[in-house]
Amino acid sequence: MKIAIAGASGRMGRMLIETVLNDSGATLSGALVRTGSPHIGEDAGAFLGKQTGVRLSDDIEQMFAQSDYLIDFTRPAATLVHLEAAQRHQVKLVIGTTGFDNDQKAQLRAAADKVGIVFAANMSVGVNVTLKLLDYAARHFATGYDIEIIEAHHRHKVDAPSGTALAMGEVIAGALGRNLDECAVYGREGVTGERDPSTIGFSAIRGGDIVGDHTVLFAGIGERIEITHKSASRLSYAQGALRAAQFLEGHATGLYDMQDVLGLR
Structure with missing residues (x-):
């Protein structure tokens, strides 16, 4: 699975990167940061002392063009920008962002008619x-x-x-x-x-x-x-997010949550 990470320079973003790098069934395909970030150009694995060949970037279009999945734990405004691009590039989304209002949640539901989305307030x-x-x-x-x-x-x-x-x-x-x-x-x-x-x-x-x-x-x-x-650690969230991406392999469209991913519905 070619997986990109949004908010890649943050605490959760780094945990997601580490989790993807440690999974034999996943490849890190992109690491997105905000425009103007001082980390742009750094290797995505630098904080681990690793060279991944993936650079932190604010180029949304390029990231989506080379990815099959985006894991997004950012903020509502940023996630909605990513949502629009994901529909154009047919990239599936795992969204752990919180703080959406009802209108923003409606946008997620509408987008799920075009791409598969797992949206959960907590991936643990x-x-x-x-x-x-x-x-x-x-x-x-x-x-x-x-x-x-x-x-x-x-x-x-x-x-x-x-x-x-x-x-x-x-x-x-x-x-x-x-x-x-x-x-x-x-x-x-x-x-x-x-x-x-x-x-x-x-x-x-x-x-x-x-x-x-x-x-x-x-x-x-x-x-x-x-x-x-x-x-005690963000690792449980990251592991759950990767599990959600694996779940989406079999779902081209639709809006799901972790109850669906874990078979708890």
Whole structure:
């Protein structure tokens, strides 16, 4: 598989590059960075002390012309630019970008009529199994339990709540027959009054180098149940993204997520 990486000079981009280079079934075909990046021209494997022959570049057209897949963990505006080019070049996409609004998500759905896309807020196998556990738990804690989602990430993360926290909220809301847009509460301040039992609360922590911690709290009278996932490394995200690209080998078009990739649907 000829795989290009977007955001190739960032923390996640470098982990993706390392994962592709270590996989015998994949070839690094491109390493995309933003226009004006001081890293343009560097070898994509320089941070590993390796010479890959692939240079960091901002040439989107050239990258797509020589690739079959793009793995993109950047930001919504950049991902949508890549999405447009991917359709023209018939390049399949694995998208781990978070922070899309509803209109931007609609653009992803429309593009999936032309190219295969795996779009997931979190590519980790563990997180996606956790989502299945949350669906089960929410159905059994539908009444008498208050639900709070607490997430923590590094100081550089630009969106909150995290895409994974929102995905957890959507799974729980779906299991309870609720609309997350209507029942979500994002942080509290001042005199808020008593907690509405139909709401799902979110709290976001930002600090240091935390890769990603997520806890869902089901708080009843006399007991609390906590379901937690903690990431110690970005490797699990990168390995999941590569697995998603492998899944797309058999899917020319369509919009999928990691539940499809892992057979958890």
